[in-house]
Amino acid sequence: EAGVAQSPRYKIIEKRQSVAFWCNPISGHATLYWYQQILGQGPKLLIQFQNNGVVDDSQLPKDRFSAERLKGVDSTLKIQPAKLEDSAVYLCASSYEMGGYTFGSGTRLTVV
Amino acid sequence: DQQVKQNSPSLSVQEGRISILNCDYTNSMFDYFLWYKKYPAEGPTFLISISSIKDKNEDGRFTVFLNKSAKHLSLHIVPSQPGDSAVYFCAASARDYGGSQGNLIFGKGTKLSVKP
Numbered sequence: 001e002a003g004v005a006q007s008p009r010y011k012i013i014e015k016r017q018s019v020a021f022w023c024n025p026i027s028g029h030a031t032l033y034w035y036q037q038i039l040g041q042g043p044k045l046l047i048q049f050q051n052n053g054v055v056d057d058s059q060l061p062k063d064r065f066s067a068e069r070l071k072g073v074d075s076t077l078k079i080q081p082a083k084l085e086d087s088a089v090y091l092c093a094s095s096y097e098m099g100g101y102t103f104g105s106g107t108r109l110t111v112v
Numbered sequence: 113d114q115q116v117k118q119n120s121p122s123l124s125v126q127e128g129r130i131s132i133l134n135c136d137y138t139n140s141m142f143d144y145f146l147w148y149k150k151y152p153a154e155g156p157t158f159l160i161s162i163s164s165i166k167d168k169n170e171d172g173r174f175t176v177f178l179n180k181s182a183k184h185l186s187l188h189i190v191p192s193q194p195g196d197s198a199v200y201f202c203a204a205s206a207r208d209y210g211g212s213q214g215n216l217i218f219g220k221g222t223k224l225s226v227k228p
Contacts, residue, residue: 004155033215042116042201042218043156056215091155101216103148103155 002026004104006092012110018080021107025073025094031055032069033101034077035091043091049075082111115139116204118219125226131189133222135202138183142204144213147176147187150199150221159200160187192226199223 005024013019025032030051035043046065048056051072060067064083069075079086089106117136125131133147143164148156162169162176162185169176175188189196202219 040121040220042118042203042220043216044218045215048215093155101158103157105153105155 004092004094004102006090006104006107008107009105010108010110012112013082015084015111016081018078019082019109020076020078021090021092021109023075023077023092023104025075025092026096026102029094029096029102030072031095032075033093033095034067034075035093035103037089037091037106039088046077046090079109082109084111087111114219115142116202116217116219118200118202118222120222121220122223122225125192125224127194127226127228128191131187131192131196131224131226133187133189133200133202133224135185135187135219136183137185137204139204139206139217140183141206142217143207144205145176145178145185146203146216147174148201148203148218150201156201189224192224194226194228197224197226 007022032049034046037043046060047067049069052069067077087110089108091106093101093103095101115138146161147159149159150156160171160174160176162178167178178185199221201221203216205214205216208214
């Protein structure tokens, strides 16, 4: 089966600019996650979708981060405006059932 | 407050020997534990998991041990191979009040280097 697709792979922006990341999960996976991985740390959950509804966004900085999942398939994560501390790898994952997380390759964001 | 701790940022092992990666957790409600492996420029890939009703799970060269009383789990790789060189993340989750498995909480990872 095809994996979780993410784009772009890399992005460099200046602080206060906006950026968007895209994720296409594995076909049939109802649950989609966005994780933020800062260098030297483990992935931290930002938001979880079940189909096109939000299940958990308690750790999403909602003043600057937003995410949507159109028609329960693809998802986009947006940061507006970006801060230096947003520099991280943004990982998208999808799952059919618990324990079956499949991660994408991630988008490495550098904010300068 | 870190609920999942991997206190060793790095580990170096000779090829053919055993690699032991350790993980401690603080939340007694965690009942499902996983290990992920991550190569540079790739996303984490699932390696092995264990439920709290077990104390050991084995898959080929990989074995995970769970000590619930100590809130400790470990991943053993025997024999270690150079291709095992990667960052290994420990992750844990707990069931919510509705009985659904919660989200994964990750440790900071341990970088394993297996030398030929």
